[in-house]
Amino acid sequence: MTDRILILDFGSQVTQLIARRVRESGVYCEIFPFNTDPQRITDFAPKAVILSGGPASVTGSDTPRAPQQVFDLGVPILGICYGQQTLCAQLGGEVEGSDHQEFGKAFVEMQADCSLTEGIWATGEKHQVWMSHGDRVVRLPEGFKVYGTSEGAPFAVVADEARQIYAVQFHPEVMHTPDGAKLLANFTHKVAGCSGDWTMAAFRQQAVEAIRKQVGDARVICGLSGGVDSSVAAVLIHEAIGEQLTCIFVDHGLLRLNEAEEVVEVFRHHYNIPLVHRNAKDLFLGKLAGVEDPERKRKIIGGTFIDVFEEEAAKIGGADFLAQGTLYPDVIESVSFTGGPSVTIKSHHNVGGLPERMDMQLVEPLRELFKDEVRDLGRELGLPERLVGRHPFPGPGLAIRIPGAVxxxxxxxxxxxxxxxxxxxxxxxxxxxxxxxxxxxxxxxxxxxxxxxxxxxxxxxxxxxxxxxxxxxxxxxxxxxxxxxxxxxxxxxxxxxxxxxxxxxxxxxxxxxxx
Structure with missing residues (x-):
């Protein structure tokens, strides 16, 4: 992907929404913690950078700041809420705690036209936004000009047009700012010059090439649950490497009506994907007999799944890679913006713990996608709508929808x-x-x-x-x-x-x- 937007996360609860809005406009983006290695930022080579909101106060000591690398890249920058405040403070402006906090609906009055608001908000107009801030900018850095004000934020929209640095005190990413998505699209398309050609068709092609490069001529096994994520991952990987992929579908007797038959029909007969179908209903239900504690039920099902999966994998001679349907929210949530591990997979994954036991490398072709994007990719791959659009279903299945013993x-x-x-x-x-x-x-x-x-x-x-x-x-x-x-x-x-x-x-x- 040639056009990339980098979002630096300062701990906002809605940082993911910024990424969603950017991707909805056809531009690829990723979220990095604010304290990420500067070299990683350089290697990512973004066409623009967005600084998110956050819960800290710029006026405090040891609070988050943007790496100097962001300003040295020479690409357009957009600061949002806390992102605006740290941007202004780092470039020579001043931020202070305000006696007029703004939380919720507010109105921005435009004082002048700028590239960020061009064609959306005109001078003299008032527009609804969503505010959530206690601090505010009180002095702008050199070169900046005020373009919009609100009752509690005299610098609601500011910019240094010459350097293409923009900052807003409100949150354009939330639905309570009706024109927010348009403002973000102005930034990515008009200011940063992104083409907006990131589509599922393009992602499909790039993902297929990446899978082939990673796997080579090795064998891959995929734990197929019948859910959207593992199904889309399996079909995508099969398109890339064909018969090198084998799916293992373990029926634990706690699936929805006719789900096992549907999975076998779609993967074995429609897509002709090598599929091992293990009927382990009696094994699972036997181990659950008399067990009432929900956490024990989950652990029994998870542990038995791993045992059965490992057994079936051994029968086909094992593999070098394990495919998982890890999604981008899983990756983001495994990263603490204060400096946590970067690739920890959440424990709720169907095959959590399996790679260590089986000494396999992971293939995770969906780890850059949100759930709705996975559904779009499934449609792009020709998966039936009944499967692509189905509601989430828990790994332990019906066992946790029968309180008590099963x-x-x-x-x-x-x-x-x-x-x-x-x-x-x-x-x-x-x-x-x-x-x-x-x-x-x-x-x-x-x-x-x-x-x-x-x-x-x-x-x-x-x-x-x-x-x-x-x-x-x-x-x-x-x-x-x-x-x-x-x-x-x-x-x-x-x-x-x-x-x-x-x-x-x-x-x-x-x-x-x-x-």
């Missing part, structure tokens, strides 16, 4: 109820509006009346949430008619359930999953 009978009941619920959501045209939806089988039985006879069956809880990243979530506001209809279908079509409830808990204080 039996084969309970798993079958829940599998059917979940399928009916998701079918109702799809038929209502709501599936894509929901981040995640699923059924939970509660360890509670209640009395009911079915067919003029007494019943004593399980309670099923329904869960559906909206979210952008899974870190926070709100329950989906179904209307009562939908919920009543879904409940009726589940009770009529799934033997073993006679009562249905809906979970309206947000995250926090709850979690999305029940265990």
């Amino acid at each position: 039996t084969s009978e309970q798993a079958d009941i829940l599998r059917k109820a979940d399928a009916v619920y998701l079918d109702a959501i799809r038929k209502a045209g709501l599936y894509d509006a929901i981040w995640q939806a699923f059924a939970v089988l509660l360890p509670v039985k209640t009395v009911g009346v079915m067919g003029d006879a007494r019943s004593y069956d399980y309670v099923c809880a329904l869960r559906a949430v909206t979210s952008t990243d899974g870190m926070t979530a709100e329950s989906y506001p179904f209307d009562h008619e939908f919920l009543a209809g879904a409940a009726t279908r589940i009770i009529n079509e799934v033997r073993g359930i006679n009562r249905v409830v809906y979970d309206v808990t947000s995250k926090p204080p709850g979690t999305i999953e029940w265990e």
Whole structure:
């Protein structure tokens, strides 16, 4: 990728949103911690640099600063919130704590036109932005001029047009700044001169070349879960190296209805990818028998998965590389902006711990992509929409949607109820509006009346949430008619359930999953 934007992270909670907005405009970017090795910045060769917001105060001692390398590169710079403040302080301006803090909606009035706002905001106009700051710039560095002000920030938009250095006190990356994405696109396209030609088609071609270069003629195995990430990684790697890839799909008996058959059909028959399908239902459910603690259940499933995967890998003669569906948020979250490890993989990965035991190198072709970009890549590769657009599904599967001990009978009941619920959501045209939806089988039985006879069956809880990243979530506001209809279908079509409830808990204080 010839056009690259570097985002230096000062610890903001929304730094990832800057990257999302830049990529949405067709420009490739990456996030580095502010204290990254200066040589790494040089090697990245960005066409421009964006300095993020952050929780620290520029007025404090030992607070983050941008490396001098950023100013020595001679490329355009955009400072956002804390990024504006440290930029101005480092270039000779002055920042102080303000007695007029701004948190939330504010309005910027444009005093003059500049390249950052050209064609979007005109002189004399007022526009809504999102502020979140206590400190503020009180004196600009030499060469800078004020272009926009707000009630609490006399230097809301400033720039040194000659050096192409721009800074804003507000956050253009959040949706509460309606024109924010346009302002960022002005910076990347008009100021930095990026072409905006970074597409999934381009990424696909570059990724295929990179995989071939990394792997050579060696063998690769991929732990296929049936989820979006591992599926897209497998198809991409197969396009690059063909028969050198073998996928291992372990069915632990806790998958969604017909999921195993769908995975086998797509990968073995549609894509003709070498696939080992291990039916280990009895093994997993046997080890889970009588186990109620959710953390123990997770550890049993994870440990058994590793054992089975290792066993199947040995049968095919092993491999030199292990493929994983690591995504960019995983990589970012493994890096502390105060100086943590740079490539630690989060423990929730399906095959966490496997590389050490099996002495294999990792192939992670998706580690530069966000989730929605992975879905786009899946479509580019021709994966069916039903697989590409499916909701997240936990590695332990239905085991953590059956609070308490798990039996084969309970798993079958829940599998059917979940399928009916998701079918109702799809038929209502709501599936894509929901981040995640699923059924939970509660360890509670209640009395009911079915067919003029007494019943004593399980309670099923329904869960559906909206979210952008899974870190926070709100329950989906179904209307009562939908919920009543879904409940009726589940009770009529799934033997073993006679009562249905809906979970309206947000995250926090709850979690999305029940265990």
